[in-house]
Amino acid sequence: MNRMAETASGRLTAAHVLEYPYRRSVGPVMGAFFTGLTERRLLGVRARDGRVLVPPVEYDPESGESIGEMIEVGPGGVVTTWAWVEKPRAKHPLDRPFAWALVRLDGAGSAMLHAVDAGSAAAMRTGMRVRPRWKAEPEGNIHDIVCFEPERA
């Protein structure tokens, strides 16, 4: 991957590219979740205590047993806690002030982290309803949800 180039001054330079040159499988549970995103469906997994966990995990968080029964949830949900970012960092999902939130999707027993595009902190409150804003052409990763947005009646 190193492309040598000679600059006008005669100095040789090369780009240093740090990468993993292999593909990895995300497995049957995360794979189902990401495939669901390409269809704009949100899938969770049923834990041993009956809760539906979203995002799903392969192992029960309490007992460590394998789990894998997929259940569709959402797409709407409730904010269980939030934090307002006035000055987004370069890598944050939105480039304008936004809220991080834990969102418990309808039918889920756990909450997922994502951004909420609410305009201002005054528009945020715990318990508010939100829904996902989907990417135009989902690719099967978490960025298929651009962010959540307040659900209006």
Added chain:
Amino acid sequence: MPSRDVAIVGFAQSASVRREASRNEVEMLMPILQEAKRQAGLRGRDIGVTVSGSCDYLAGQPFAFVSALDAVGAWPPIVESHVEMDGAWALYEAWVKLQTGEADSALVYAFGKSSMGDLPEVLTIQLDPYTTAPLWPDAVSLAALQARAYLEKTGTSERDLAEVAFRSRRAAAANPKAQVRTSADAETLLATPYLVSPLRAHDCPPISDGCAAIVLACGDAVKKSAMTPVWIRGIDHRIEAHALGVRDLTTSPSTKLAGEKAGVGKGRVDLAELHAPFTHQELILREALGLGAGVDVNPSGGALAANPMMVAGLVRIGEAAARLAGGAGKRAVAHATSGPCLQQNLVCVLERD
């Protein structure tokens, strides 16, 4: 609980600074290791086992911790181990090793130069790599989610959080190793803008470079100590689920369980050093450990005044031990945390004779 009584017989720490510009990790560690061993009355070849704690992500290169061994002197070959964790967990491994009877003394050290990268983003890499880390939530944002959940559930106010910061910084004024050693009063702190709401700058730890070392001993090795031995009466660590949204962020069940296993409630606690990098976390930890108003919490100023990554947990144990050795009390609780929002917690009960 333990079959062998293990004592802390030496503790040394560097000053915590925002940026250690001129010295590398080995140069930072050398005088600290020498001081800890001097207190213990042990020389390098007397040490039975050496365990370190650090994080390669801070240096940005794999196996970065190996180079730090130059500070120990690994020739002739030594018995040595490393945890990619706070040094408090290195101390736990050393304690287990002493329990096996294979060694009578242990050198534990930890180091972290947080200044070399963008720390809030470096910490993001420890999150779930599929659904969480790609969104790049930084460490302060995650703590803010926990803070709001805690404030809304308990009715604690942002002013209460400012009081925690004020008290920590005021205590740190007497600690020459601390980094943030002055503070405006809570009223003035509350007038500052949010960093990530509901957290302001004073609710968050400073970014710190630093290192620390503790020497453990049992049996005859304790008798060589120049420091008053402080005994580890109980030590335990517990972890919660990786996914933030599965946990109840307003309590710390892993701390509670570790505290019970370590025997916190078996006697009066004179002082506690809690590894609470964020103000609300001190309140969560106090409750989880059942520490009442009579307990002197974080007399060193705690992690809100100095937070060298991978070091601040070990420093809590060292600070608590040093204060007991100095006569500040008979029994202390030390706590260390790791992971986002108090995911993993270690509790250690210390006593002096």
